[in-house]
Amino acid sequence: MAEETPTNKEALELMNEQQTCIECQECCKWLTVVWDRGQFTPDLRHFYAIRGCRFTEQGRWIHVCIPTICSHLRFERGCLIYEERPDVCKKYDGREDVTMKGICKLV
Ligand code: SF4
Numbered sequence: 001m002a003e004e005t006p007t008n009k010e011a012l013e014l015m016n017e018q019q020t021c022i023e024c025q026e027c028c029k030w031l032t033v034v035w036d037r038g039q040f041t042p043d044l045r046h047f048y049a050i051r052g053c054r055f056t057e058q059g060r061w062i063h064v065c066i067p068t069i070c071s072h073l074r075f076e077r078g079c080l081i082y083e084e085r086p087d088v089c090k091k092y093d094g095r096e097d098v099t100m101k102g103i104c105k106l107v
Pocket residue numbers: 020021022024025026027028093094095100103104105106
């Protein structure tokens with residue numbers, strides 16, 4: 001089956017979202033690891049905290065966001081490998097990421 005062509009409205013929304021992301025870039029600046037709360041000792045929290053990490057707690061899980069700017073990110077241009085970026089980047093939606101609540105600018 002042929003792929004559906006986006007309507008003008010959808011194409012405009014996509015362009016607006018892309019522009020918002022180019023100006024934001026926040027999700028390309030963090031690497032997240034997830035810990036089971038039962039294994040996440042105070043010492044581990046301290047270990048990450050002194051490295052500037054931030055924490056998002058969700059049930060039994062603790063999401064640790066490590067400040068790590070992707071080497072392909074450029075302030076003025078966004079992702080340098082946009083067309084060939086990893087699938088994980090292509091599928092990512094900051095609106096669905098609990099660690100980006102209140103940070104992601106997409107609505
Ligand atoms: S945090 Fe949201 S708005 Fe910012 S770049 Fe990522 S997906 Fe786009």
